[in-house]
Amino acid sequence: MSKRVDLHSYGELSYPKDMLSIIQDGLPVLNGPPKKVVIVGAGMAGLVCASLLKQAGHTVKIIEGSDRVGGRIYTLRKPFSEGQYLDVGAMRFPNIHELIFAYIRKFDLPINAFNNENDLYFVNGVQSTSTTYTQNPNVLKFPLAPEEQGKTAKELLSLAVQPYLDLYESASPAEKERLRRKFDRYSFEGFLRFNPLGVSLSEGAIRKVKVLLGIEGFPELSFVDILLDIVRTVFNPDLKFYEITGGNDLLPEAFLPDLSPNILYKRKVQQIFQENDGIRVVAINRNTYEYENYKGDYVIVTVPYSVMQFIDIIPYDSISFEKWKAIKELSYVSSVKIGLEFKTRFWEELKIANVLTDIPLRYTYSPSPGRQVMLGSYSWGANANLWNSLPERERINEALYGLSKVFGKIVYEEFTRGASYSWSQNEFSAGCFTLFAPNQATDFADRLYTPEGRIHFAGEHTSTFHGWVEGAIESAIRAANEVNKR
Numbered sequence: 001m002s003k004r005v006d007l008h009s010y011g012e013l014s015y016p017k018d019m020l021s022i023i024q025d026g027l028p029v030l031n032g033p034p035k036k037v038v039i040v041g042a043g044m045a046g047l048v049c050a051s052l053l054k055q056a057g058h059t060v061k062i063i064e065g066s067d068r069v070g071g072r073i074y075t076l077r078k079p080f081s082e083g084q085y086l087d088v089g090a091m092r093f094p095n096i097h098e099l100i101f102a103y104i105r106k107f108d109l110p111i112n113a114f115n116n117e118n119d120l121y122f123v124n125g126v127q128s129t130s131t132t133y134t135q136n137p138n139v140l141k142f143p144l145a146p147e148e149q150g151k152t153a154k155e156l157l158s159l160a161v162q163p164y165l166d167l168y169e170s171a172s173p174a175e176k177e178r179l180r181r182k183f184d185r186y187s188f189e190g191f192l193r194f195n196p197l198g199v200s201l202s203e204g205a206i207r208k209v210k211v212l213l214g215i216e217g218f219p220e221l222s223f224v225d226i227l228l229d230i231v232r233t234v235f236n237p238d239l240k241f242y243e244i245t246g247g248n249d250l251l252p253e254a255f256l257p258d259l260s261p262n263i264l265y266k267r268k269v270q271q272i273f274q275e276n277d278g279i280r281v282v283a284i285n286r287n288t289y290e291y292e293n294y295k296g297d298y299v300i301v302t303v304p305y306s307v308m309q310f311i312d313i314i315p316y317d318s319i320s321f322e323k324w325k326a327i328k329e330l331s332y333v334s335s336v337k338i339g340l341e342f343k344t345r346f347w348e349e350l351k352i353a354n355v356l357t358d359i360p361l362r363y364t365y366s367p368s369p370g371r372q373v374m375l376g377s378y379s380w381g382a383n384a385n386l387w388n389s390l391p392e393r394e395r396i397n398e399a400l401y402g403l404s405k406v407f408g409k410i411v412y413e414e415f416t417r418g419a420s421y422s423w424s425q426n427e428f429s430a431g432c433f434t435l436f437a438p439n440q441a442t443d444f445a446d447r448l449y450t451p452e453g454r455i456h457f458a459g460e461h462t463s464t465f466h467g468w469v470e471g472a473i474e475s476a477i478r479a480a481n482e483v484n485k486r
Contacts, residue, residue: 008173008464010449010478015464016098019477023102027056027484034058037483038281038294040269040311041302041428043071044469045458047255048103048476049300050262056484061294062259063283065268065428069256071302072429073469075247076339079417086339086373087248088421090469091365092116092241094233097470099477100251104244107254112368114241115353122357122406123211140212143204153212156205160191161227163198168228180224184441188226189219211358217381218333222436229435229466243368251469267292269311272299272455274318279454298486300456300479302472305330306430319452326444330461332431333380334424336387338399340376342414347374350407360386361402376403376418380432388422395420433467434460449475456482 008015035058039046042064050060068074074089092114093100104111121128124141133139137152148156168179183191192201192209201209210216213231233239244250256263264283270291271282281294301308305327313319319327347353347366355364362383365375376399379387387395396418403411423432436444449462458472458479465471 010481013478013481015474019099019474020102022052022477022481023099023106027052027481029056030484035298035483035486036278036296037061038063038279038296038299039302040272040281040299041065041071041459042069042252042263042265043302043459044073044252044472045302045460045476045479046071046300047252047259048473049302049458049480050259051255052477052480053483054258054262056480058484059296060259060262061296062263063267063269063281063294064263064265065286065303067265069263070249070252071472072423072432073248073252074421075249076419076421077247079419080339080341080373081416084341084371084373085247086337086367086375086419087243088337088339089423090248091375092243093469094236095240095242096233097465097468099473100469103251103254103473107251109250109254110245111242112245114243114368115366116239116241117237117354118356119351119353120355120406121212122355122359124358127406140208142208143202144208145202145205148202148205153209156201157192157209157213157231159199160195160201161198164227165232167197180228181442183224184222184436185438186223187220187438188215188223190438191223212356214363214380216358216362217379217383218435220437221331221333222438222441224441225436225466229468233468245368269303271312271314272301273314274453274455298454298456298483300458300483302458302476302479304332304429304431304434304459305461306332307428313455319455320447322444322447323450323452326447329437329440330444330448331435331437331440332424332429333433333435333467334384334388334422335380335432336377336384336395336420336422336424337375338377338387338395338418338420339373340396340399340403340411340418341373341416342411343372343416344414345372346410346414347407352407355406357402357406359402359405360398364403364406376400384422384424384432387420388424392420435466449478451482 037060039050039062042062046062050062054060072089075085076088077085118130126140128139192206266286267283269283273280278297279299283292353366361377363378456479458475460471463471463475
């Protein structure tokens with residue numbers, strides 16, 4: 001699989017070259033009076049937009065519904081012990097995402113390696129180390145066709161998708177887009193089952209791929225989006241992943257020395273009026289419960305389209321039918337993380353760090369050295385919805401019970417406290433990240449990010465990097481550049 005991301009551009013603005021230049025040198029200086037820009041949302045997209053536009057001399061104001069910056073970069077520190085934490089939002093950054101590392105360097109933030117490899121599998125009632133599984137892929141007892149026996153999940157997936165990847169990797173940017181749209185009608189499972197290019201997989205092989213490569217929670221979503229945005233990155237052994245030492249929330253907080261005077265917290269936007277001479281944003285102050293009005297020349301909306309449905313755009317028809325369709329139909333994936341703090345790092349003595357299972361836990365990740373909060377369970381899509389049905393205490397209890405099947409009773413002896421977080425139950429996201437359903441790449445195309453009058457759009461959902469902080473940053477640079485040029 002590829003060790004790089006796809007090069008692309010928005011008109012004359014190229015990724016990553018031009019965008020890296022803007023991070024380093026700022027937006028182009030243009031003639032004309034400075035603009036007054038209202039930005040909805042203080043996640044990474046909103047912060048980057050505001051930082052670049054303010055640096056270019058424009059007046060910015062960020063309207064944020066919650067009491068913090070960062071959006072879906074969220075480091076949970078309570079109820080854990082002093083110095084302990086869990087990144088319940090974005091937790092890892094692949095080394096091929098150049099924009100986020102440009103900002104990490106800009107703010108001189110320390111990083112450490114994130115261990116992305118599985119050490120143990122607990123699937124179909126069978127426990128196996130990764131070494132044993134690699135040597136004997138049949139050990140996990142998936143029922144496979146004779147020609148599929150002895151192959152790992154990655155090898156089976158490669159049989160099915162390599163013909164597509166060969167075409168895609170060697171294509172020009174325009175041809176890449178054509179290939180995306182041509183195969184956009186397939187769900188991930190549908191492509192593997194009725195492969196139009198290569199080998200079709202058996203039911204057992206598809207199950208093996210879904211479980212061991214983390215697709216079990218959303219196999220009905222877009223084949224192309226899952227393959228290129230998730231599988232090609234998360235399960236690429238050639239890539240290295242990193243996290244910010246001390247918590248990934250240090251990245252959005254690094255913008256605060258410059259942007260604190262420009263951020264209003266606990267203001268939930270309810271209306272955006274689009275007028276001939278400007279925009280007006282109406283928000284409710286969640287401290288006083290009074291309505292407040294903010295006027296500007298332009299507004300950049302960075303909140304997910306899922307929750308943007310709660311914002312009235314007036315006049316309604318100042319946004320195109322195609323944009324409204326994208327806002328109302330774009331697919332979002334839920335996610336639940338459960339953090340468990342232990343007295344000691346007992347897993348090190350057992351030489352088990354990360355665990356992949358087909359029980360409700362799904363993924364378990366051990367923390368970096370010096371930390372004792374384990375990501376006891378990480379699930380997404382339909383698998384996360386299972387945890388959404390449980391109250392907090394039951395989530396913790398079920399996660400401990402699941403871990404005890406792998407580690408034994410020591411998990412109860414060493415456990416001190418825990419906490420969970422569900423992104424589908426967050427009122428400002430209503431989901432964790434975007435993944436296209438079949439046909440959405442074709443139906444929505446450029447409509448996801450193109451401005452509508454004086455309203456501009458940013459956020460990972462408007463980028464080519466669904467589910468990654470890189471997408472939030474990429475979209476923010478594009479949107480800030482759009483406004484700067486007007």
